[in-house]
Amino acid sequence: MDRRPRSALPELNMRQLESFQAVAEEGSITRAAARLHTTQQTLSAQIKQLERALGVILLVRDSRGVSLTAAGEIFADGAKTMVAGLMELSARMNTVAEQSINQLRVVCCPRSTASFLIRIADRLEAADPGLRVVLVSVRSMPESLRELESGGADAGLMWLPIDGNRLRYSVIGQDSWVAVLAREHRLAGRERLPLADLAAETLVLPAIFLSDPAERYWAAALRPAAGRPEPTVLDTADGPIVTARRQGVWLAPESLGRRYADPATSVVPITDAPPIDAAVVWTARASEPLVTELIRAVRAAVEESS
Numbered sequence: 001m002d003r004r005p006r007s008a009l010p011e012l013n014m015r016q017l018e019s020f021q022a023v024a025e026e027g028s029i030t031r032a033a034a035r036l037h038t039t040q041q042t043l044s045a046q047i048k049q050l051e052r053a054l055g056v057i058l059l060v061r062d063s064r065g066v067s068l069t070a071a072g073e074i075f076a077d078g079a080k081t082m083v084a085g086l087m088e089l090s091a092r093m094n095t096v097a098e099q100s101i102n103q104l105r106v107v108c109c110p111r112s113t114a115s116f117l118i119r120i121a122d123r124l125e126a127a128d129p130g131l132r133v134v135l136v137s138v139r140s141m142p143e144s145l146r147e148l149e150s151g152g153a154d155a156g157l158m159w160l161p162i163d164g165n166r167l168r169y170s171v172i173g174q175d176s177w178v179a180v181l182a183r184e185h186r187l188a189g190r191e192r193l194p195l196a197d198l199a200a201e202t203l204v205l206p207a208i209f210l211s212d213p214a215e216r217y218w219a220a221a222l223r224p225a226a227g228r229p230e231p232t233v234l235d236t237a238d239g240p241i242v243t244a245r246r247q248g249v250w251l252a253p254e255s256l257g258r259r260y261a262d263p264a265t266s267v268v269p270i271t272d273a274p275p276i277d278a279a280v281v282w283t284a285r286a287s288e289p290l291v292t293e294l295i296r297a298v299r300a301a302v303e304e305s306s
């Protein structure tokens with residue numbers, strides 16, 4: 001590793017800082033990856049990129065987890081300050097700029113909501129040629145929430161519940177749950193499935209939950225059989241892969257499950273899972289007239305597809 005001192009850090013980015021901060025606080029790559037709703041491989045790669053950019057080793061890995069080197073201890077303190085400072089700076093800039101009435105920044109996750117929101121953005125701009133809709137891309141739903149809370153976006157489309165009262169939301173519909181199974185799975189030919197029929201299966205859920213309590217609620221609601229392991233929560237893109245490889249059954253909101261199912265899988269509605277609410281979420285800084293137009297466009301698109 002290049003150990004030469006660096007006078008500037010041009011390769012650092014917010015994602016690397018947040019990843020390192022999570023690992024430093026959790027003392028474990030596994031727990032930090034679960035907290036960030038990403039894979040251990042992705043998180044490890046981000047830490048290695050950060051170490052290369054800095055030219056120092058930050059973590060020592062052993063059988064008990066990870067520990068910080070002396071340089072890592074110093075950087076952990078600085079990274080926490082940098083992340084908080086950048087979030088505050090973003091919020092201050094947005095407040096001063098007061099966000100033009102002709103611009104709406106909508107956060108979207110390429111693996112969950114991007115394709116739908118692209119259509120919504122096109123509709124809004126076609127109806128109002130003076131409006132610019134900016135789609136802010138993130139990796140996951142929890143990151144979408146952080147973008148809204150830090151001032152990096154004005155609104156987004158998410159599944160409820162949302163903890164706290166800093167954000168406003170309007171429910172635009174309910175999504176039922178489906179099971180995505182390999183074509184040759186013994187249950188793939190069924191028209192509908194009760195959860196009891198999945199009691200013996202390894203279940204996987206998409207990382208769409210915005211808090212640990214929400215994740216625990218849905219993990220319990222979708223695995224009612226006592227004594228069985230709770231579903232594993234994986235990155236949205238990993239669910240269809242697990243299913244296609246015949247390593248488990250992916251449970252997802254119907255709109256998500258049908259969008260990501262491939263020819264090697266079968267989508268079967270679940271009869272007795274509680275529905276999950278989908279909502280447009282926005283910040284107090286967002287333009288209320290533009291949010292109203294966004295909600296109207298989303299509801300119209302949902303009605304057209306139902």
